[in-house]
Amino acid sequence: MSTRLFLILCLVGIDFAEKPPDVKCKVINLEYVKCLWNASGVNYSFYSGFHGKPLRECDSYIVESGLNVGCKQPEDKLETVRFNTCYTELRQGNQAYRQNHQLKDKVKLNPPSNCTVQLRSDANLWFKWRQIFTKCVESEVRYRVNNHNWELSKISLGVQEYCINFPSNSSRYELQVRSALSHSCGSSEEWSEWSEPVVWGAHNKTGFPPAPPPDKLRYSVDVWSVVLFCVGGATLILLIVLLLHHERIRIILIPVVPKPSLVPRDLEEWLDSSKGLKEAFKTSYTERTCSVREYCSVPPSDTDSSDSSILSVSTNQTVCYNPVPSPDPNDSGPSSSDEFVPPEEQHVPV
Template structure:
């Protein structure tokens, strides 16, 4: 019974257990400790915060971080060496204060480097410089790319605040940025600073033209993928079997032409199943390109988004897309600003259902579209629509409890205690249940040994005695000498006719005749007498 009660208590305790809010702290640039408790979204409770380092005094927060008029964090000043001591925090505002202990030695995040400059050196190399507050205790990493291609990373010698690119090309545009981290010689850290703002050197002279059909309404072509071009180009284009037309709607960046939108209409149809030709002019020679646009169609994001609770108690999300039968859609949603979850929608459908949503969660939903394979397909999804929101976030984070729970807590504990009492009464009163939970062990004894071994009925009957035997004590036979035998012959002969001798050998009162040959004493005496007469 004790085992069952312990198991039940564990189950009840797991249901009603409350875990404290998760407070996360980080030392920022060795200047202050930044703590937050909004990892799972804006809390519904306005907490107060206090903290102290080991050996110090508890200090209430003087610089709260706020979101939607609620406290979500605190910045507390600190000294450079405080990070090696244990840091304690207290979060108050619910039923009880939540205390936490933090080790911040390896949780230091520096600010990004400042004063970034890049210039061509006298050695014909490209030099990149920056400033960081701590020099001897800082590791740095540089990231650079050419003509907006893939970023390349390169570590820098500890304490150094410069980086060199050997013999750069004048036809490339270089972008460089840097980040810093506390080195292991000063305790180390798990966190890098954010990347600095990039600095640019050189210009991009690339003329690579890329085109895309946008929502079946126009063809958008651009030639600034590798950066702003060095000069202004003119653009013309046509579909196969069509007429070449000059661009009438240029795209500009920093007063430089970087692209063109070519409309699709009756006079200039956009047949994506035909080859598309472009000509870029402005340099020493025109640059001609050939494009296949069948799978390069990008739709506009869906519009008229609505979300509402249906009569079936499910949450319904609706939207509109110009093309219905030829469109695949994908919905993205999250609860209480947590991780986004994606879900595909049947082709042509413009609604999505979330079954039995929780009223304590805030739901965000957005959708995007793509041309389906039934209509030729496309490699491109539309941009995500603007999110729509339903419900409100009533949790401090994934482990915390809101104010409404404090009202129900005594009721829940009372119900749990009542269930335990009823279970105990059932275990005591119900004999069958008691035997099932705690089986009775057999008590061995000579009286019920057969019941203990559970012998079969036939074996019991065979082992029982069917007769009674009286106990008879036995005595030794008395030896009779020949002389005694002769003297007694005369007297015995007179009585031999009708008398018998009773040998007192047993207490069973068995009479044995003298002439009976089965008496061993008589046989023995007779044999001795006959031998002597001879």
């Protein structure tokens, strides 16, 4: 039984060893064809060529650990030749493994170069780059502010600049661009690598740590959100318990505000205590008083009617005089007979 199992394993191992390596090829920047394969411990020789041309050996091998694992094969007129079938062949001794490749949509351009960013007089931030192929190339720009998430924007065919309207001087902008062949020239599913980042704003600081991959960043944000929610909820519950069961802590955190009182008695006491306010309501001026009296004429006597005449005056007179202080009731004042009579009121016989 063990002998049979050993023979089966040997046959499977031989089958795996004889399985031809898989070759994958791309057209790089329309300059050369790059092919890679799994050496599996065997040092192969590589031959390639497009339809209608003979196969020729690789000009520049890619070597790892002393084994050939790839090839960079220059080709002429790749703008049109790439639409033809490409043939590759790996040879080792008497063995040869041949494959066919369609490279029309497997063109990878070099990253754009000469990237610059400038704030122009129109208060907009302009990002420019240079791509050798202008007519058949579409671009994609990404930028981020203050090391936050990237924002992507598609650029029209043939355009090699991008505008950010009214940027903030206090923020840091980081921009990159990549390119690919458009549909008008046979679209490619391969995008170039991102260009070197250019930075504008916040004194062009470059000390920000590299941004983590999007999946890792999203995972870390979710974890921190859950942790913060849990800690916040526990803190709120603990605070409520402390306020309910500890009067001293409740008074410290939420002091009692006294209610104002509007009792009239308090107002009267306040007025009594303010002597200056009471004195302010007393009058500080005097007025002249006027007394009004009515006088009547005195009829003449019978004895003197023939010899004399009485000058009598019947008038209503008003006498005004300055006020005098009121007499003290304990002092003896002048009698009514001593009352002053004005001269006009005396009747003098003539």
